[in-house]
Amino acid sequence: MSRAAIVLDANILIRAVLGRRVRELIEAHAGAVKFFAPDVAYADARTYLPALLEKRGVSPQTAMQVLDALEHIVHPVDREVYGGLQAQALRRIEMRDADDWPVLACAMVLDCPMWTEDADFFGTGVATWTTDRIALYLADA
Numbered sequence: 001m002s003r004a005a006i007v008l009d010a011n012i013l014i015r016a017v018l019g020r021r022v023r024e025l026i027e028a029h030a031g032a033v034k035f036f037a038p039d040v041a042y043a044d045a046r047t048y049l050p051a052l053l054e055k056r057g058v059s060p061q062t063a064m065q066v067l068d069a070l071e072h073i074v075h076p077v078d079r080e081v082y083g084g085l086q087a088q089a090l091r092r093i094e095m096r097d098a099d100d101w102p103v104l105a106c107a108m109v110l111d112c113p114m115w116t117e118d119a120d121f122f123g124t125g126v127a128t129w130t131t132d133r134i135a136l137y138l139a140d141a
Contacts (some may be wrong), residue, residue: 004128004141005034007107008074009100009116012042013037015131016074017049017066018056022131026073028037035074038102042067042076064111082106089124096120113137 015022026035043069053060062094082105089105090098096126104124107114113127115137129137 003032004137005036005112006109006112006137007040007077007103007112007114008035008037009114009118009121010041010048011117012115012131013041013045013067013070014049014052014076015117016070017045017063018052018058023066023070025134025138026070029033029141030073033138033141036077036106036112037074038082038106038132039076039078040102042071075109077106077110082109085109092124093120 012022016026017023023140033042048066049063050060053063079102082102086101089101089108093100093104097118100118100120103114103116104126106120107126108132113120113129115129115131115134117130
């Protein structure tokens, strides 16, 4: 890949919708970094956001429009692309949370790091960035 790339977990997509900092980081670096998320990360965000929004008294319609708009910057990756690495990704993460394999497989197939707040990804053999450190990666891009 000519530009730096990173795969986002569903929790980062949710943070991008609920707050400004993550979304601003993504938008500010979209020209230098390719952002990706497995299709299931978007599905998870769409599943969990309504309840989170209701607790905050935020309009689900507006927030879901923000998530939809993110798809132009954080490109969804179809299972057809990363599915071939399911077994390998599961071997690396199933002891912690087998449901996270698509994010790991995406990062493996794209040969790039992940951005997540989920410690289950640590020690899986793929570089993992958290929001408190992601600016370092993005600045080097």
